[in-house]
Amino acid sequence: MKLLILSTSLSVYLLIYLTFKNFSRYADYRKYGKILVFVLMPLNSVFFAHFQAKYYPTFVAYLVFLVLMFIWFMVVFNTSATLAYFGAIHYVFYLFVMRSGVMSVYSLFVQIPIAVLKQGGYHALMIFQISAMLVVVLFVYWNKFILTTERMNYVFANPGQLRYILFNKTILGLYMMVITFGSRYTLNEIWYSSVHLITAIIVGVVAYSALQNGISVSESLEHEKQTVALQNQLSMQISHYRSYQKYTEGFREFRHDYKRMLSTINSLLRNNQFEEAIHILDEMGVTLASNEVAHKQYSNYPLLDAVFQEYANRCVENEIHFDGILYWDEAISMDELTIVRLFTNLLTNAFEAAGDSQARYITVSSNARDHWLDIVIKNSFDGNIHDDLSSTKTTTEGNRGLGTKIVSKTMESIGGVFSWDTQDQEFIAYLHIPRR
Known part of the structure; x- marks a missing residue:
C-alpha cells in the first residue's frame, strides 16, 4: 500500500511538473517562480495522494484542487487571473474526467460498485495512478501536435473565445461532479457505471470540441488581421507610388521647360537684365524644392x-x-x-x-x-x-x-x-x- 501511495505521488509529481512546464510557454515566471515550482510539486503530490487514500467526495476534491492550482499559477507566474484560471481548469478538468472514465471501466471490469471504489484505499489509488499517467500521455501528444504554442497564443489574444472555453469547461466540470455524486444513490451499479462512462466520454469530447472551436475561430481572426495588415501595406505602397509618380511628373515637366528657361536666362544675362534672370532662377529653385518635398x-x-x-x-x-x-x-x-x-x-x-x-x-x-x-x-x-x-x-x-x-x-x-x-x-x- 505504501509503495502504491509513493508511485501515485510520483505520477502526480510528473503531471504537475508537465503542467507548470507547459504553462511557462504562455507566461513568464515571477522572480522566485521557478523555486516555488519545486516546493509546490511535492506539496501537491502529497495533497493528491491524501485525497485519494481517504474518503473525500469527488466534487470536494475537484473544487479544492481547482482553487489550489489557480492559486499556484497566480503565485508562480506573472499572469492574469483569466489565464491562470485557464491553466488550472485545463489540467484539473481533464484529470478528473479521465479519472471518471477509468473508474467506470475499472468498475465494470472488476464488478465493484463505483460508490465502493470511491471510498479510498487500494482501488482508488490504482485508478488515480492510471488516470494520471493517461493524462500525461494525452497532454504530451496534445501539446506537441494539437495545442501548440502558436495556436494557443491565438486563443489567449482573443478574450471572447477564451471566456467561451472557460465557461464550457466550468459548466461541464460541475455537471461531471453532479453525475459522480449520484453514485451514492443508485441501486443498479452496472447501469450507473455505464452511464458514468458515457457521461465522462461526452463531457471530455464536448470540452475538447469547445477548445478546438475556440482555437479555430481565433486562428481565423488572426488570419483576418493579417489580411487587413496586407491591405494596409498595399494601401501604403499605392500611396508611395502616387507620391513618387507626382515627383517624377514634376521633374518631367521641369525637364521639358528647363532648356527654354536656360535659353531665356542666357539671353537676359547677355542683355545685362540681371534682375529678370535672378527672378527666373528663383522660380526654378522653388520648383526643385517643391518636387523634393513631394517625395522626401x-x-x-x-x-x-x-x-x-x-x-x-x-x-x-x-x-x-x-x-x-x-x-x-x-x-x-x-x-x-x-x-x-x-x-x-x-x-x-x-x-x-x-x-x-x-x-x-x-x-x-x-x-x-x-x-x-x-x-x-x-x-x-x-x-x-x-x-x-x-x-x-x-x-x-x-x-x-x-x-x-x-x-x-x-x-x-x-x-x-x-x-x-x-x-x-x-x-x-x-x-x-x-x-x-
Whole structure:
C-alpha cells in the first residue's frame, strides 16, 4: 500500500511538473517562480495522494484542487487571473474526467460498485495512478501536435473565445461532479457505471470540441488581421507610388521647360537684365524644392519608405512635425508582414500620443553597429502614461498600449530587444534588431 501511495505521488509529481512546464510557454515566471515550482510539486503530490487514500467526495476534491492550482499559477507566474484560471481548469478538468472514465471501466471490469471504489484505499489509488499517467500521455501528444504554442497564443489574444472555453469547461466540470455524486444513490451499479462512462466520454469530447472551436475561430481572426495588415501595406505602397509618380511628373515637366528657361536666362544675362534672370532662377529653385518635398525619402528600403511616407502625410494633415531617416539592412531576417506590423504599431502609438501633446513631433533615427541595427523613435506626449504603457485614453481600436505589447512580442520572436523611456514630455522607443 505504501509503495502504491509513493508511485501515485510520483505520477502526480510528473503531471504537475508537465503542467507548470507547459504553462511557462504562455507566461513568464515571477522572480522566485521557478523555486516555488519545486516546493509546490511535492506539496501537491502529497495533497493528491491524501485525497485519494481517504474518503473525500469527488466534487470536494475537484473544487479544492481547482482553487489550489489557480492559486499556484497566480503565485508562480506573472499572469492574469483569466489565464491562470485557464491553466488550472485545463489540467484539473481533464484529470478528473479521465479519472471518471477509468473508474467506470475499472468498475465494470472488476464488478465493484463505483460508490465502493470511491471510498479510498487500494482501488482508488490504482485508478488515480492510471488516470494520471493517461493524462500525461494525452497532454504530451496534445501539446506537441494539437495545442501548440502558436495556436494557443491565438486563443489567449482573443478574450471572447477564451471566456467561451472557460465557461464550457466550468459548466461541464460541475455537471461531471453532479453525475459522480449520484453514485451514492443508485441501486443498479452496472447501469450507473455505464452511464458514468458515457457521461465522462461526452463531457471530455464536448470540452475538447469547445477548445478546438475556440482555437479555430481565433486562428481565423488572426488570419483576418493579417489580411487587413496586407491591405494596409498595399494601401501604403499605392500611396508611395502616387507620391513618387507626382515627383517624377514634376521633374518631367521641369525637364521639358528647363532648356527654354536656360535659353531665356542666357539671353537676359547677355542683355545685362540681371534682375529678370535672378527672378527666373528663383522660380526654378522653388520648383526643385517643391518636387523634393513631394517625395522626401525616409528609408533606403522601399517598403519602409512607403510606411513612413504614409505617416508623414498624416502628420502634415494634423500639423505634427515628422522627420528622420531609417537605414535598413537587407541581412535582417524579418518578413515583410512582420516589418509592417512592427513599425505601424510603433508609429500609430507615436502619432496618437503626439496629437495630444503641445509640442507635436515625431523623429526617427537609426545606427548600424556590429551585428545590430539600433533604431530610436521619439515623440512628444502629454506626460500621462502607465507602467504597462496602457493609455489613459481609449480609442476605437482599444488601448494604445496594446500596440507596444505587440512590438515587444515581435521583437522577442526575432531575438531583438525593445525598451522605452520618458524624458519630460518625450516618449522614446528603442529597438535593437539583430543583423544576420
